[in-house]
Amino acid sequence: MKVDIVGWESEGLRSPDMKIDLMAGDEPAQVALVQMPNGTGKTTTLQMLTATLTGAALRWRPEDIREMRRPADSNERGRFRVDLRADGKPITFELLLNFAEGHAHYRTTTPATGGVIGKWEPPPGVRRFLTAEFIQLFIFDGEFAERLLSQSSNEAERAIDALCQLYLLDEVADFAIKDWEQAVRGGGPTTPTGLTMALNKFSKIKKRIENLSGSEKEAQQKLKETDQKIKELDAGITLHISGKTDLRDQHAQAIEEKVTAHGALESKLAETMRQIRYPNSLHPIFGNALISLKQNLDRLKLPEATSRQFFVELAEEDLCICGRPLDEHSRKEIIVRSKHYLGLEEAGSINALKKDIETYCGEGSDISAQGLTLTTTEMLEAMKAVHLAEQKESNLKRSLIDSGDEELAGMEADRNKLASLMGDLKDLLDTIGGEPVGDEDLDTTHCLKALRVAKKETEAKITKISGTLKHKEQTDMLMEISDRAKKFARMEIRDAIRDECNSMLLKVLGNDPLQIKDIGESLNIQNQSGASVGQTLSVGYTFLMSLLSRGNNQFPLVVDSPCGSLGVGRREAIGGLIPQLCTQFITFIIDVEREAFLPALEKSSKGGIKYFTAFRNTPQTKHLQSALPADGVTQSASATLVEGRDYFINFKE
Amino acid sequence: MRLSINEELKRGIQRAAGELDQSDKLSQRLIAWLNEMGQRELTKQEHSRHLVSVQSAVDTSNIGEDDES
Numbered sequence: 001m002k003v004d005i006v007g008w009e010s011e012g013l014r015s016p017d018m019k020i021d022l023m024a025g026d027e028p029a030q031v032a033l034v035q036m037p038n039g040t041g042k043t044t045t046l047q048m049l050t051a052t053l054t055g056a057a058l059r060w061r062p063e064d065i066r067e068m069r070r071p072a073d074s075n076e077r078g079r080f081r082v083d084l085r086a087d088g089k090p091i092t093f094e095l096l097l098n099f100a101e102g103h104a105h106y107r108t109t110t111p112a113t114g115g116v117i118g119k120w121e122p123p124p125g126v127r128r129f130l131t132a133e134f135i136q137l138f139i140f141d142g143e144f145a146e147r148l149l150s151q152s153s154n155e156a157e158r159a160i161d162a163l164c165q166l167y168l169l170d171e172v173a174d175f176a177i178k179d180w181e182q183a184v185r186g187g188g189p190t191t192p193t194g195l196t197m198a199l200n201k202f203s204k205i206k207k208r209i210e211n212l213s214g215s216e217k218e219a220q221q222k223l224k225e226t227d228q229k230i231k232e233l234d235a236g237i238t239l240h241i242s243g244k245t246d247l248r249d250q251h252a253q254a255i256e257e258k259v260t261a262h263g264a265l266e267s268k269l270a271e272t273m274r275q276i277r278y279p280n281s282l283h284p285i286f287g288n289a290l291i292s293l294k295q296n297l298d299r300l301k302l303p304e305a306t307s308r309q310f311f312v313e314l315a316e317e318d319l320c321i322c323g324r325p326l327d328e329h330s331r332k333e334i335i336v337r338s339k340h341y342l343g344l345e346e347a348g349s350i351n352a353l354k355k356d357i358e359t360y361c362g363e364g365s366d367i368s369a370q371g372l373t374l375t376t377t378e379m380l381e382a383m384k385a386v387h388l389a390e391q392k393e394s395n396l397k398r399s400l401i402d403s404g405d406e407e408l409a410g411m412e413a414d415r416n417k418l419a420s421l422m423g424d425l426k427d428l429l430d431t432i433g434g435e436p437v438g439d440e441d442l443d444t445t446h447c448l449k450a451l452r453v454a455k456k457e458t459e460a461k462i463t464k465i466s467g468t469l470k471h472k473e474q475t476d477m478l479m480e481i482s483d484r485a486k487k488f489a490r491m492e493i494r495d496a497i498r499d500e501c502n503s504m505l506l507k508v509l510g511n512d513p514l515q516i517k518d519i520g521e522s523l524n525i526q527n528q529s530g531a532s533v534g535q536t537l538s539v540g541y542t543f544l545m546s547l548l549s550r551g552n553n554q555f556p557l558v559v560d561s562p563c564g565s566l567g568v569g570r571r572e573a574i575g576g577l578i579p580q581l582c583t584q585f586i587t588f589i590i591d592v593e594r595e596a597f598l599p600a601l602e603k604s605s606k607g608g609i610k611y612f613t614a615f616r617n618t619p620q621t622k623h624l625q626s627a628l629p630a631d632g633v634t635q636s637a638s639a640t641l642v643e644g645r646d647y648f649i650n651f652k653e
Numbered sequence: 654m655r656l657s658i659n660e661e662l663k664r665g666i667q668r669a670a671g672e673l674d675q676s677d678k679l680s681q682r683l684i685a686w687l688n689e690m691g692q693r694e695l696t697k698q699e700h701s702r703h704l705v706s707v708q709s710a711v712d713t714s715n716i717g718e719d720d721e722s
Contacts, residue, residue, distance in 0.1 A: 485669040489662045
């Protein structure tokens with residue numbers, strides 16, 4: 001799917017009344033630069049663009065709708081229109097806001113429907129790309145870049161799945177399972193009672209699994225976010241306390257002790273777990289029993305199939321393994337006696353078991369019950385040390401709070417709330433992801449595993465009653481292939497994108513190199529836990545551009561403030577890269593961002609550039625009115641729009 | 654004009670089918686289905702035609718053996 005934005009029009013909103021036409025001949029210009037001074041309505045334009053494309057305004061509250069009217073204006077209606085082309089076919093969405101009544105209404109125009117429909121109704125093939133989640137991926141700003149790097153977000157994975165069409169596999173699997181369900185229900189009114197009951201049970205379990213899976217995902221996401229918030233709050237608390245000069249050293253020491261104590265505890269825990277794996281370390285009785293077992297096992301024998309050849313070949317040698325010459329009689333004896341040393345194939349495993357018992361339970365073994373007792377004692381000591389270190393830090397905070405530090409008290413209260421929420425989320429996830437306890441009640445259980453087992457059993461029953469065994473096996477196989485294929489493809493795409501991004505980052509961040517270590521649900525940076533604003537923006541750009549250039553779906557990249565806090569060198573590099581990596585680039589820019597970025601962008605662009613400058617008609621912009629060019633000017637009551645390069649490059653707020 | 658599905662996706666399907674002892678014919682048919690889905694909106698009948706074609710390529714003779722081992 002290739003989607004282009006052909007233009008948009010805004011009227012009666014916070015954003016200026018204007019019409020932007022992005023067409024350059026028969027095609028939209030590859031690059032469109034919309035220069036708007038701060039406060040002109042860039043944010044509103046982006047909000048309206050997103051809402052018009054996604055149908056989101058239907059869920060807006062009356063006050064959200066009224067927010068879109070310019071303050072102090074009294075017009076009753078506002079309108080935003082976006083013209084698209086999807087695979088060359090025109091689609092128009094119009095969002096009509098009624099400020100008086102506080103409601104939103106849509107109109108959609110497509111050739112397929114032969115005219116205007118009085119609602120938001122994208123053609124079926126385009127609908128999947130016009131969700132808020134999807135559109136947000138391509139309306140790029142600093143916040144999006146931050147989310148790409150945030151461990152509490154899965155933005156990177158969503159972007160990969162969306163652009164590389166991995167969702168198609170889900171659609172295939174979904175179609176296959178629905179087809180089987182349809183086949184099972186094919187009996188219609190003559191469906192046997194047993195089958196109807198099983199089908200009802202199946203639907204109920206399926207629904208519960210869907211709901212619980214959703215809750216699990218939501219809890220996992222919330223857990224990540226909460227963990228991140230706690231970390232940020234901890235950093236804030238540390239910073240706050242380090243501002244108190246008299247306590248700074250004590251607090252730093254307490255933190256250090258806490259980190260050291262946690263490290264020691266982790267090491268002792270690992271050592272205890274290692275030792276617990278040996279039965280004789282739990283109690284000498286296990287070791288003695290194992291030695292007794294070894295003594296009662298058969299004499300060592302060799303596995304026949306793999307060892308017989310050894311004796312056959314030995315009998316063909318001139319000398320025996322003891323060095324004596326072999327004659328015909330000895331050779332025959334070797335073959336005959338070899339049978340005493342050859343046993344069943346299990347002999348190999350029994351030999352290995354006997355060897356392990358000798359190694360780990362014999363006299364030379366260093367694993368003993370005393371060893372575990374000692375390690376356990378050390379582990380308990382380490383736990384005590386952690387508790388003491390935490391208490392020390394907590395006491396410091398308590399004394400500050402008691403002496404009237406309101407800010408710290410607030411932060412501590414927030415932290416406690418978050419810690420409690422985190423505990424609840426962990427409990428919930430343990431319940432959902434845990435093992436079934438006895439016979440779970442399928443109507444009330446929160447155990448996904450129990451429900452999945454029940455689903456499988458019910459499916460088997462349905463399959464048996466309805467005689468659709470082969471159909472079910474084919475469906476299951478197709479679902480398994482889809483599931484595995486998605487994982488494999490995602491892994492390969494992640495690696496390829498990481499390499500592409502890293503090579504681009506070397507160009508963009510030449511003087512301040514930063515590399516992506518790996519791509520999981522988010523992007524992980526090599527050898528550092530965070531990135532500067534400029535680095536974050538650069539990483540976000542390179543990631544999205546790599547993805548846009550390799551994905552089979554092509555979408556416009558819409559960027560608010562393309563340079564942000566980027567330095568001149570990085571602006572040049574980014575400006576040069578963008579046109580090479582996306583089919584349509586639309587950006588909202590302010591005059592100070594032009595430097596270095598614009599020349600590089602112009603040099604690299606091959607598909608034409610359109611320049612727009614827009615400003616509000618206010619007493620403060622009166623001086624701009626007097627310097628307007630002869631051509632390319634469109635004026636409305638609220639704003640002036642100028643199309644053209646000369647005005648654009650000379651414009652100063 | 655739309656493109657065919659990603660090479661990574663194709664390789665993923667081939668690898669998954671191979672791991673599950675399924676034929677190349679099955680992966681080719683699944684890829685053909687996805688290619689068409691990626692290029693245009695398919696009708697229900699077209700989806701069904703692809704599904705039948707893919708299902709008929711599934712080898713069910715080995716299914717269930719893993720569970721018993």
